[in-house]
Amino acid sequence: MKKLALDSNVFHHKDFLIWLKRRTDIDVNVPIIAYVEIYLRSVRRSLTRELEIVLLGIRASINPLEKTIGERAVGEAIKNPKLPFKYHARDFLIGATVLQQGAILVTQNKKHFKWMKEFVRSPDELMREW
Numbered sequence: 001m002k003k004l005a006l007d008s009n010v011f012h013h014k015d016f017l018i019w020l021k022r023r024t025d026i027d028v029n030v031p032i033i034a035y036v037e038i039y040l041r042s043v044r045r046s047l048t049r050e051l052e053i054v055l056l057g058i059r060a061s062i063n064p065l066e067k068t069i070g071e072r073a074v075g076e077a078i079k080n081p082k083l084p085f086k087y088h089a090r091d092f093l094i095g096a097t098v099l100q101q102g103a104i105l106v107t108q109n110k111k112h113f114k115w116m117k118e119f120v121r122s123p124d125e126l127m128r129e130w
Contacts, residue, residue: 002130003027005063005098007107008037011054016106016123020058023130028060031097033090035062063097072096080115088112095120 004026010016020028030038042051073096077085085092091112098105098119105113105120113120121129 001025001027003029003101003103004126005029005031005094005101005103005105006034006060007094007105007109008034008041009108010106010123011038011051013108013123016127017054017058019127024059026130027103028058029063029101029103030055030060031063031094032065033093033097037090063101065093065097066100069093069096069100072100076115083112083115 002025004020006028020026038051039048042048070093073089073092076096076099077083077088077092083091095105095113095116099116103119104126105116106123106126107113107120108122110120110122
């Protein structure tokens with residue numbers, strides 16, 4: 001089964017979510033950092049029920065943060081000093097979660113994840129490729 005991890009910004013891409021809902025051959029995960037970002041938006045807009053419906057519809061599970069993910073995020077931050085950790089800590093934690101799973105990260109903001117190279121796609125790229 002193919003593995004995907006979703007960044008919070010892909011939840012704005014309705015065509016991608018519809019496509020993903022139809023794809024039963026994909027294991028969908030949301031790193032806890034990305035989940036917190038989308039959950040905060042949904043709370044502020046009184047849309048928590050709608051978020052839960054979307055997550056159930058795409059069969060997403062939420063990945064917890066673990067010590068090894070934190071250590072990997074720090075390692076990636078050290079290897080990539082052009083992305084200051086104080087501004088990109090969440091991105092490093094999301095990316096480290098994805099790499100730990102052996103998944104592909106789907107994001108609308110690929111420039112923050114250049115260091116992941118072949119493990120990152122935009123929603124449109126992924127829909128074309130898969």
